[in-house]
Amino acid sequence: MATIKDIAKMTGCSAMTVSRALNNPALVKPETRRKILAAVESSDYTQNRVARSLVKGCSYNILVYIPSMLDISEPFVAHTVSAIGERLGMSGYSLSLRRSMAIDNNCDGVIAMGLNIEDEESFLAIAQKKPAVLYGNSERFTNWVDVDNYKGIYNMTCYIADKGYKDIAYIGMDFHAHYVIQRKQGFMDAIADRGLPLRDEYLVTAENSEKSGFDACERLIATARPAAIVCATDLIAVGCIHALQRHKIQIPGDVAVSGFDGFGMERTVFPVLTTARQPLYRVGARLADAVVNLINGVPIARGEYIEPEIISGDSV
Amino acid sequence: MATIKDIAKMTGCSAMTVSRALNNPALVKPETRRKILAAVESSDYTQNRVARSLVKGCSYNILVYIPSMLDISEPFVAHTVSAIGERLGMSGYSLSLRRSMAIDNNCDGVIAMGLNIEDEESFLAIAQKKPAVLYGNSERFTNWVDVDNYKGIYNMTCYIADKGYKDIAYIGMDFHAHYVIQRKQGFMDAIADRGLPLRDEYLVTAENSEKSGFDACERLIATARPAAIVCATDLIAVGCIHALQRHKIQIPGDVAVSGFDGFGMERTVFPVLTTARQPLYRVGARLADAVVNLINGVPIARGEYIEPEIISGDSV
DNA sequence: CGTCTGAATGTTAACGTTATCATTGATTAC
């Protein structure tokens, strides 16, 4: 593999001049530069980034930390990781995927997702030393990017309300996680802002599965008959649709249904589900851009929410 | 950041002894080693891999090439990339994602997926110089890993046949791509091997969409009434299910339906779709392991197919 | 006792690049 020294010998100048011709052309006489570029063309020279890294004191590598409790095969993990990878590649960075949070100095920055308490401590420690960005919101740290779960459901509920639906119910999860709380709050606030009625029986709890969505919907329609049902996830919405169909309730004629996630299953039900698609590509891209910016000294003003996009189907 | 020289000073030995204590402990007196390890513990020393790479002449980086015609947001791309990333990380490698195929010497190996003709030429040229593995089968190259589309449909068809279904139809795509041809052939061979009848009207063409699957199924049942329908993709299968339901045909009572992909939508239809899940994690893991093995001098005997797994639902 | 062996450690140079300072001419300014 040709090196800068080989090019120097070929052109009769020093290695330094070759380096300058390639990295800082203004410092080299045009004629010399032409000669050097021609020599580079005719050889198989490419810059050795390892050597550059050594002298520059950086690695052009980003650590991506996915806690081991998250399965890499989860769509939202896989899509985000791939988006991060593509965008980092565009910026000339490589990435190292880690499943355990250990300090690693062989990187220029860190992206971490979905931390539990102890990981958060480690992450904050690392963030003291390296540019770091978090996927998921945090009150202890400002460099984060997250899906705007609140706005996603809020906007969806308004979208439905603005179509004239008045009695709107919500089927969602009920455990202590940011995104669960935010989605529910988005619904509540949208209902309040639109001045719509909110009855107790319009708030139903389900797990994130088709089966649980089905059962929750059955419970809901046994006691009430809302005009629309906002679901916290597509899986729940699908279960909901199946339950309604079982009772021969027309969608969206009798009851409208909306979902949240947009991982593809919205197209597999009939009618096609109206859903809020998680902007996973944009989140991954933003995480990558943000860490690269931080490395280059461009700070992030504050945490950044990215709004889901409403994918309108035929269920509303 | 502490270096090997700092540790050397702290312990009163040479940098070389420190290096040996860390990389080749057998060469260092136990007492010296203990002293060195203690010093390393008490400092913030971690090996500088960039420097190691420079002297070793390798980068511990793998190039992952995804042609620009493939969208990184496609589930099968995103999941495979993530799996590659996880497995490379486990082996201490980073990855650089590229959307254009250019020779890059700053890597120890290459993984490429889904090449068109011109990319294939570039890839073969690169493979002359670097350990390289291809995602997708090839006749011009032996280091490849691919989903066994043939066996996936073959096994599924046999699975259905062995449940006693005799008249089995196939709805699949019809364009010139390996996976399209292989899936169809898998069906034909399974039917032949089980000695089942194959009528012309049992072979129906569709595009990979719910709508097209729906239409294809309508055409199929207008002229024939098979006992089971093997679909080339889950989307087609979903369309198929909707068409059957529209005609009040019971699944699987009157007609069984199977899909192929297993990206999640199999759980969103009722009845839950029996499908052959693409082993994307295993493919990604195998691609990563294979390229690392190649780097370490372990050859791949030949191309390797990985069989989809049958996920049994309620539609068969 | 001298030589040989081998374990333990040290010294030097090298990997390929760039930062820093030095040198060389030519041009400009006074």
Next chain:
DNA sequence: GTAATCAATGATAACGTTAACATTCAGACG
């Protein structure tokens, strides 16, 4: 005419590590 300036290039060292060879010293062997 001499000093100052500037463009172009070169020489050297450094980044942190390891390969290759060198040294040291203790113990084994005849």
